Amino acid sequence: SRTVMIPPAAGDPSVPAPRAGRDLLAGKVVVRSAAAGTGIGSATARRCLEEGAQVVISDHHERRLTAARGELARAHGERVWSQVCDVTDESQVGALVAGAVRQFGRIDVLVNNAGLGGTSSVLEMTDEQWSRVLDVTLTGTFRCTRAVLRQMVGQGHGGAVVNNASVLGWRAQPGQAHYAAAKAGVMALTRCAALDVAEHGIRVNAVAPSLAAHPFLAKVTSEELLADLAGREAFGRAAQPWEVANVIVFLASDYASYMTGEVVSVSSQHP
Numbered sequence: 001s002r003t004v005m006i007p008p009a010a011g012d013p014s015v016p017a018p019r020a021g022r023d024l025l026a027g028k029v030v031v032r033s034a035a036a037g038t039g040i041g042s043a044t045a046r047r048c049l050e051e052g053a054q055v056v057i058s059d060h061h062e063r064r065l066t067a068a069r070g071e072l073a074r075a076h077g078e079r080v081w082s083q084v085c086d087v088t089d090e091s092q093v094g095a096l097v098a099g100a101v102r103q104f105g106r107i108d109v110l111v112n113n114a115g116l117g118g119t120s121s122v123l124e125m126t127d128e129q130w131s132r133v134l135d136v137t138l139t140g141t142f143r144c145t146r147a148v149l150r151q152m153v154g155q156g157h158g159g160a161v162v163n164n165a166s167v168l169g170w171r172a173q174p175g176q177a178h179y180a181a182a183k184a185g186v187m188a189l190t191r192c193a194a195l196d197v198a199e200h201g202i203r204v205n206a207v208a209p210s211l212a213a214h215p216f217l218a219k220v221t222s223e224e225l226l227a228d229l230a231g232r233e234a235f236g237r238a239a240q241p242w243e244v245a246n247v248i249v250f251l252a253s254d255y256a257s258y259m260t261g262e263v264v265s266v267s268s269q270h271p
Contacts, residue, residue, distance in 0.1 A: 018242050024253040026052030029104040031096065033058050033087055033144050034114035040164065040212055040248075041113040042068060043241035047249050049076045053109070056100040058085035087114040087140030097147045106155050109252045110148040112163045114140040115182075119175040130178045137182035142189055145204070149197055158201035162251045163190050167210040167267050183208075187263045194261030203260040205251045210267035211238035234268035 030053045035041030041057075048055050049072060057072070059065040062084050069082040081103045085096040100107055116136035120129055141163055152159035168176055169183040187206060194204040211229055230237050244266045250256055251264065 015237065015240060016243075018240075019246075021047075021050035021052065023052040024249055024255065025109070028053045028108040028252075029056070029100065029106055030054070030109040030111060030252065031056045031058070031100050031107050031148060032111040032113060033085065033096075033140075034112075035059065038241075040209065040241045040244050043245040044111055044113065044248050045072060045080070047242060047245040048109075048111075048252070049079060051249055051253075054079045054104050055081070056096070056103065057082045058096050060084065060086040087144055088135050090143055093143045093147050096144075097151055101151065106157070107148055107151050108157075108159050110144060110159075110161045111248055111252065112141045112144050112161070112186075114144070115164060115166075117176075117179045120178070121175055122177050125178060133178040134182050134185075137179065138185040138189070141186050145189065145193055149193065149202065152202050153197065153200050156200075158203075160202070160252045160256070161193070161204040162248050163204070163206035164248075165190070165206040165208040165263055167208050167265060167269065169208060169263070190263060191261045198260060203251075203256065205256065205259055205261070206263045207244060207247050207251070208263050208265045208267065209239060209244045210265075210269045212241050212244055213238045232269050239266060239268075 025048055030048045032041060032045050032048070032055060045055050045057050045068075055072075057065065057068060057080065059068070065082050065084060069080060072080040081100070083096050083099045085092045087093060097107065114136055116133050118129060118133060145161055145163070148159075148161065163186050165186045166179070166183040168180040169187045173180065187208070190204055190206040197204065211233060247264055247266050251259065
């Protein structure tokens with residue numbers, strides 16, 4: 001299925017407790033695109049900070065971004081910085097990269113989190129629906145990757161890019177042709193970009209989540225659908241966003257030094 005955010009069952013004993021940071025990203029500068037407020041993007045920023053990184057967060061929604069930065073800064077102070085960025089605008093992507101370098105001096109890690117979904121049969125899907133999802137989810141990832149890779153190559157000290165794909169890049173689901181095509185494209189972009197920059201010591205990998213908990217999804221979908229989605233998972237529950245973020249942190253860290261061009265499934269879903 002597509003990457004869907006569903007809330008965990010209250011008091012679910014199968015949900016493990018988050019682990020304390022181990023400085024896996026100590027001294028590194030991480031830029032994370034999009035989704036400042038909740039979900040995997042927010043959890044990734046938090047986990048990177050807990051692992052010792054300096055983190056730049058971005059979002060196209062200024063008020064949401066300001067609130068997210070304020071919350072993170074209360075716990076992590078000047079190690080978090082933010083800049084508004086719409087990944088469909090190349091000039092804003094360039095400004096994000098330049099701003100991060102001005103603030104922290106370099107970029108060591110990029111986490112691409114921008115994505116846009118929707119549900120529509122191919123029979124009814126418009127060109128506008130198709131193009132909008134592809135522009136945000138695939139081309140937005142390309143724009144950010146290109147800009148940061150150019151910066152990393154110029155720095156000459158390696159680096160890591162982690163893209164947020166989806167299990168839909170492999171699996172079929174009705175009504176998701178645009179989203180699935182975009183996420184499959186993110187996977188292909190990951191593999192090819194990895195070879196383009198391997199000689200510079202830069203790694204490019206991706207995660208492919210299926211279900212991740214989100215407190216607001218229950219407001220826009222049925223309990224029956226949520227139960228069905230969770231029931232397809234081997235553990236009978238959605239991943240917590242921080243569980244996906246942990247895999248992102250691993251791929252960004254030096255523990256994944258020999259991994260590049262890989263797409264790691266963060267899913268317990270069975271056929």
